[in-house]
Amino acid sequence: MQDGKTPISRRRFLQTSMAAAAVGAGLQSPLVKGLVPRVQAAGSRPDQGEITSHFTACDMCFNRCGMIARKQNGVIKKLDPNPKCLKSRGMICARGNAAVKHIYNPDRLKYPLMRKGKRGEGNWERVSWEEALDYTAEQLMDIAEKHTRCGVMFTPGVDSQARFVQQFADVFGSYNITNHESLCLLSRNRAYLDTFGEVPYPDVLHSRYIIIAGANPLEAFITPDTTDLIEAKKNGCRIVVLDPRFTRTAALAHEWHQIRPGTDMAFFLALCHVIVKGERFCCPDKTFGYDKFVEHVAKYTPEWAEKECGIPARDISRIAHEITEAAPRAMVYPGRRTSDYEDSTQIRRAMAITNVLLDNWDRPGGLLASREVGVRSPFYHIPWYDDNPFDRVEAGKASGLFDDIGSFQLMREAVISGEPYPIRGWFSFKTNFMQTAPDRQKTIRMLDNIDFFVNIDIFMSDTAWFADVVLPGNSFLERKDPVHPLQGSSACACAFIRDPVVEDMFESRPPFWILQELSKRMGFGESFDFTIEEYRKKQVEGLDGALEIMHRDGIYFNPSKVYGIYAGSPLKTLSGVKEIYNQRYERSGDDPMPVYRRPSNPPEGQFRLVVGRTAFFTQSRTNNELLTEFMEENTLHMHPESAERLGLKNNDLVEVASRAGKDRLRLEIDEGIEKRTVYMATGFGSLSPQMSLVYKKGASIAEILEDTHDEITGNAAMHETLVSVRKVS
Amino acid sequence: MKKKYAMVVDSSVCIDCKACMVSCKVQHSLPRGHWRNWIKEMRPDFSLGKYTYGHFQPGNCMHCENPTCVHACPSGATYKDEETGIVQINEDFCIGCGNCIVACPYFARYRHPVRRVPDKCDYCQDRLAMGLQPACVDTCPTKARVFGDLNDPESEAAFLLRTRDTVKITTSPEDTKPNMYYLASTEPMDWPGEVKYPAAHSTMTGLVNPLFKIAVGLSGLAVAAMLIRQIFSGSESSEQEEKKEEA
Numbered sequence: 001m002q003d004g005k006t007p008i009s010r011r012r013f014l015q016t017s018m019a020a021a022a023v024g025a026g027l028q029s030p031l032v033k034g035l036v037p038r039v040q041a042a043g044s045r046p047d048q049g050e051i052t053s054h055f056t057a058c059d060m061c062f063n064r065c066g067m068i069a070r071k072q073n074g075v076i077k078k079l080d081p082n083p084k085c086l087k088s089r090g091m092i093c094a095r096g097n098a099a100v101k102h103i104y105n106p107d108r109l110k111y112p113l114m115r116k117g118k119r120g121e122g123n124w125e126r127v128s129w130e131e132a133l134d135y136t137a138e139q140l141m142d143i144a145e146k147h148t149r150c151g152v153m154f155t156p157g158v159d160s161q162a163r164f165v166q167q168f169a170d171v172f173g174s175y176n177i178t179n180h181e182s183l184c185l186l187s188r189n190r191a192y193l194d195t196f197g198e199v200p201y202p203d204v205l206h207s208r209y210i211i212i213a214g215a216n217p218l219e220a221f222i223t224p225d226t227t228d229l230i231e232a233k234k235n236g237c238r239i240v241v242l243d244p245r246f247t248r249t250a251a252l253a254h255e256w257h258q259i260r261p262g263t264d265m266a267f268f269l270a271l272c273h274v275i276v277k278g279e280r281f282c283c284p285d286k287t288f289g290y291d292k293f294v295e296h297v298a299k300y301t302p303e304w305a306e307k308e309c310g311i312p313a314r315d316i317s318r319i320a321h322e323i324t325e326a327a328p329r330a331m332v333y334p335g336r337r338t339s340d341y342e343d344s345t346q347i348r349r350a351m352a353i354t355n356v357l358l359d360n361w362d363r364p365g366g367l368l369a370s371r372e373v374g375v376r377s378p379f380y381h382i383p384w385y386d387d388n389p390f391d392r393v394e395a396g397k398a399s400g401l402f403d404d405i406g407s408f409q410l411m412r413e414a415v416i417s418g419e420p421y422p423i424r425g426w427f428s429f430k431t432n433f434m435q436t437a438p439d440r441q442k443t444i445r446m447l448d449n450i451d452f453f454v455n456i457d458i459f460m461s462d463t464a465w466f467a468d469v470v471l472p473g474n475s476f477l478e479r480k481d482p483v484h485p486l487q488g489s490s491a492c493a494c495a496f497i498r499d500p501v502v503e504d505m506f507e508s509r510p511p512f513w514i515l516q517e518l519s520k521r522m523g524f525g526e527s528f529d530f531t532i533e534e535y536r537k538k539q540v541e542g543l544d545g546a547l548e549i550m551h552r553d554g555i556y557f558n559p560s561k562v563y564g565i566y567a568g569s570p571l572k573t574l575s576g577v578k579e580i581y582n583q584r585y586e587r588s589g590d591d592p593m594p595v596y597r598r599p600s601n602p603p604e605g606q607f608r609l610v611v612g613r614t615a616f617f618t619q620s621r622t623n624n625e626l627l628t629e630f631m632e633e634n635t636l637h638m639h640p641e642s643a644e645r646l647g648l649k650n651n652d653l654v655e656v657a658s659r660a661g662k663d664r665l666r667l668e669i670d671e672g673i674e675k676r677t678v679y680m681a682t683g684f685g686s687l688s689p690q691m692s693l694v695y696k697k698g699a700s701i702a703e704i705l706e707d708t709h710d711e712i713t714g715n716a717a718m719h720e721t722l723v724s725v726r727k728v729s
Numbered sequence: 730m731k732k733k734y735a736m737v738v739d740s741s742v743c744i745d746c747k748a749c750m751v752s753c754k755v756q757h758s759l760p761r762g763h764w765r766n767w768i769k770e771m772r773p774d775f776s777l778g779k780y781t782y783g784h785f786q787p788g789n790c791m792h793c794e795n796p797t798c799v800h801a802c803p804s805g806a807t808y809k810d811e812e813t814g815i816v817q818i819n820e821d822f823c824i825g826c827g828n829c830i831v832a833c834p835y836f837a838r839y840r841h842p843v844r845r846v847p848d849k850c851d852y853c854q855d856r857l858a859m860g861l862q863p864a865c866v867d868t869c870p871t872k873a874r875v876f877g878d879l880n881d882p883e884s885e886a887a888f889l890l891r892t893r894d895t896v897k898i899t900t901s902p903e904d905t906k907p908n909m910y911y912l913a914s915t916e917p918m919d920w921p922g923e924v925k926y927p928a929a930h931s932t933m934t935g936l937v938n939p940l941f942k943i944a945v946g947l948s949g950l951a952v953a954a955m956l957i958r959q960i961f962s963g964s965e966s967s968e969q970e971e972k973k974e975e976a
């Protein structure tokens with residue numbers, strides 16, 4: 001078939017000849033129909049072998065939608081939604097459907113590999129598991145001895161077995177653990193924790209008015225929010241979207257305001273200005289600092305906001321009145337990836353405070369507290385190491401740093417500087433900072449200070465490409481996983497397990513097995529001396545029959561309380577009530593109430609770069625032929641007027657340059673983008689040739705984004721980079 | 730009782746996520762570059778300012794009441810199953826002439842680059858036999874696609890059709906009478922092409938008694954020509970068809 005002509009097989013030739021003969025014999029349409037047995041009517045020859053169905057849960061992103069794998073002759077043929085999974089509302093998105101090409105992907109890592117040449121050179125040697133594990137254990141212990149146990153940083157990715165990597169790091173003795181979250185949602189988490197005392201789940205389904213800003217839930221799926229948003233709309237919920245881009249979410253909203261990027265806070269402060277002027281807000285006594293806030297927002301008038309964000313004052317006032325009318329079944333959608341600006345936490349605080357004024361906390365159609373799922377985290381002993389430093393390496397570098405997650409960028413800074421103490425080892429499981437963290441060149445520079453780097457993944461990600469030892473993990477469809485608890489808004493509090501649908505392919509192994517083997521070699525084998533079955537039993541202690549239900553339905557639901565969980569008891573904030581005025585911020589020198597700062601305007605000829613993704617890509621993990629078919633490379637979206645000024649045409653190859661780096665991709669003229677903003681999707685411009693479908697295709701956001709972060713949390717600030725764009729031939 | 734399978738689509742809730750397209754592609758192991766279903770998109774009118782909206786329209790073979798592809802088929806390989814209403818392809822009887830591909834104004838058929846026979850949606854009859862919904866319907870996140878038997882008044886499809894206003898994407902001058910209904914309204918509407926019958930075929934069907942069709946079938950010359958065409962039509966000719974479909 002290489003020459004473009006399909007050779008005709010003998011069998012096919014005979015069939016064709018027979019068909020021709022049949023026609024030749026005068027068997028025309030009506031007659032033929034009668035002669036063809038019904039079962040063969042479509043001419044298809046079904047594969048032999050019984051099709052069996054197996055419950056599992058998707059792992060193509062973090063949502064974990066319930067799935068049924070259809071297997072035939074030992075091969076997974078199809079993945080269907082599990083209709084009993086309320087969290088995913090009985091659906092599987094494009095990525096979930098494409099998971100067959102995730103497991104059956106020629107790019108999968110097949111054997112343990114050890115680096116022979118320089119890092120990033122791609123000179124690998126296949127080694128045995130024995131050799132890879134011995135070497136890894138020896139190197140990690142060597143670093144522990146020379147630089148203390150905190151001299152190894154751990155980056156567990158999003159995975160049902162990431163908990164074991166966390167446990168491994170804890171028992172090994174390092175608290176330098178971080179994950180992708182500091183590239184994603186920490187600023188949102190911080191803002192809501194510091195307002196309501198916990199990170200809420202929006203009850204989209206029962207809401208009557210939703211403002212979505214800095215989020216794109218119809219493309220960046222969150223279950224059940226994505227499907228519920230559509231259902232809510234059908235039930236009459238009004239949807240208002242603020243976005244510099246005409247996203248799919250904007251396309252299906254009732255109104256879309258093309259907000260100037262980085263000015264969302266101005267909109268929400270003005271919204272609050274209007275809301276507090278009205279008489280509808282019932283319960284200032286259940287908040288801390290309401291009066292101060294009324295004073296604070298006095299100057300943030302809709303007229304002022306119009307000048308900042310570009311949304312007409314009368315629209316701001318109207319939306320304020322409409323949403324208060326709909327309250328408490330109304331909300332500002334909290335969003336997820338809020339790694340956008342240096343004051344992201346404060347921007348999200350402005351949204352959280354708007355939610356306070358809508359009085360929607362713990363109520364239908366508003367923001368929900370965590371429900372009880374009932375799955376336990378089995379206890380494990382964390383040893384004490386006397387020589388360990390006092391705190392994690394980037395402690396104190398941001399006022400609202402999360403103790404348990406930290407910040408990748410601040411940690412990277414510490415590794416480069418060697419201060420306050422050296423980190424010389426890196427243990428990565430399923431994270432890909434080389435493709436997702438701003439300033440890739442800096443991440444590469446960080447490796448100069450890393451003596452040993454081991455990476456567990458199922459693909460040779462860009463990050464794995466720079467590792468010293470690469471260990472092939474198995475895919476979620478080959479796994480036996482611990483019980484995984486989930487909350488799906490008001491839809492459910494649930495838990496699922498995965499059992500292997502097919503056996504481990506090649507020499508890939510479960511992460512749990514890898515950790516068991518390493519722990520044996522490193523002297524704490526007893527900490528991992530249990531089976532997944534034993535672990536699961538401990539997890540569901542007290543949940544009668546939960547495991548049986550998971551086996552039977554693929555998912556277990558806990559019929560726990562949904563609304564009114566607090567029922568008058570104090571919130572987990574310092575004041576015990578909703579904190580409009582945050583006392584902790586006052587102490588740490590942060591603004592106790594959000595103060596608007598105007599984002600820098602791109603100078604003439606420059607643009608603000610914003611990033612995002614489509615519904616069929618998950619950041620850097622989508623090296624999948626079923627999905628790249630929709631988008632073989634990413635493009636730079638630019639408004640036609642801006643393109644015209646630069647003399648650029650659709651499909652021109654352009655170079656996008658920032659102070660951090662530059663990369664090339666094609667231009668896409670997009671009438672729906674703000675004129676001084678350009679956009680590109682994540683997941684392209686890969687450095688690893690073994691991410692063959694995205695290798696050198698399009699541009700990588702990591703290469704271009706500058707190393708900026710949210711001041712409070714250290715969360716990445718991915719929309720602060722200004723770029724210049726020029727045509728290259 | 731005979732079934733009349735149809736699809737009732739609420740395109741206003743389609744979010745263009747491509748789940749239906751991948752689900753179908755996996756279910757039927759479709760080759761890269763070819764699809765049995767699609768999502769069409771209207772061009773947003775940005776002069777509407779804050780009220781600018783988008784609309785996405787899922788589709789696939791409409792299993793027409795007046796299936797022009799069936800009329801165009803000289804060998805009887807393509808036929809409308811009277812028991813189900815599904816427009817089927819019996820690959821064993823297909824001579825690969827490609828007439829059905831151009832006769833479909835919805836571009837619902839493509840020539841399979843390896844098997845070199847036309848391929849299109851069959852409502853996932855293998856899944857129906859297993860008691861499952863078609864792959865695209867089953868997976869749809871917003872349940873924009875509803876599939877069912879219009880002859881069964883209890884079916885959701887029949888209920889929707891009975892209780893809601895629907896539109897069809899029709900063609901002219903020849904009305905295909907599609908069995909694909911869109912709730913309320915849908916965009917775009919102007920994308921179907923012309924129904925094209927090969928010249929020889931239309932002369933024949935237009936002028937002469939259907940008996941002559943048999944004569945045509947008998948004509949060894951024609952069969953040989955078709956056969957040769959199939960044997961030697963490689964990917965080149967399927968590329969041409971693709972272009973036509975895009976146009």
